[in-house]
Amino acid sequence: MTGEAPIWLIGCGNMGGALLRRWLAEGLGPVAVIDPAARNLPPGVEASARPPAEGKPDIVVLAVKPQAWAQAVLPLAGRLGPLTLVISVMAGVRTE
Template structure:
């Protein structure tokens, strides 16, 4: 289920949601107690299918699921660049939701953008699934996903890279590397907590202070 799928799975497990079966021919590093199969089971229809594979292989990866879903199955895609129209062609009649979560979902601090064309019932089911992993935001235009992916989907990597660079600069200026990393990590953690706590002040105001 990959980095993003794994982050969601761990949070859902912590919230007692399930049971969950991972379909992956090379599943690894899964949480304890999660069933992993190389292909979809021969019987039964899932309530929810989460598609968390690389976009370039999505068609071949999900083809075994075509025709296997029930009329009430909810299909949630966390794949970048694959539209709800693409998914509806493969899963006609299913409720389809696109989602762009991020890896802080693993600790319940994620930001997930969501989009569906399939009405309030589908929207409510998806909301219930993603609320335990952090905040949610419903998009009115599917085209907004490109920008959302850049900001919140990829954004955590830039924060982690900033921590790396800050710590490296500290070490380059004579600090013990472990000390520099501790300073860098807590500085970013504290600044983020302050931004969350002081929601009335803009980021510019916090910076100026």
């Protein structure tokens, strides 16, 4: 999706895709899908390899494989606001 999006979904594989489909079914969004290799996206949804050029998200959902998270979040440096909610659905990654 294009334009300013309050939700940024980092990773759109099985788990991220399932979350995205439910959000869209409930009318949530817009959602910026950030995944350089996204496949099987819902109709009308586009993914980008990088975060949107403008704006800051209200919510960031990390839905990448645990071994890929450190690389996946590099483009987020300086892009999150003090009240941005960061949610992780990654198994085995501790918050500290």
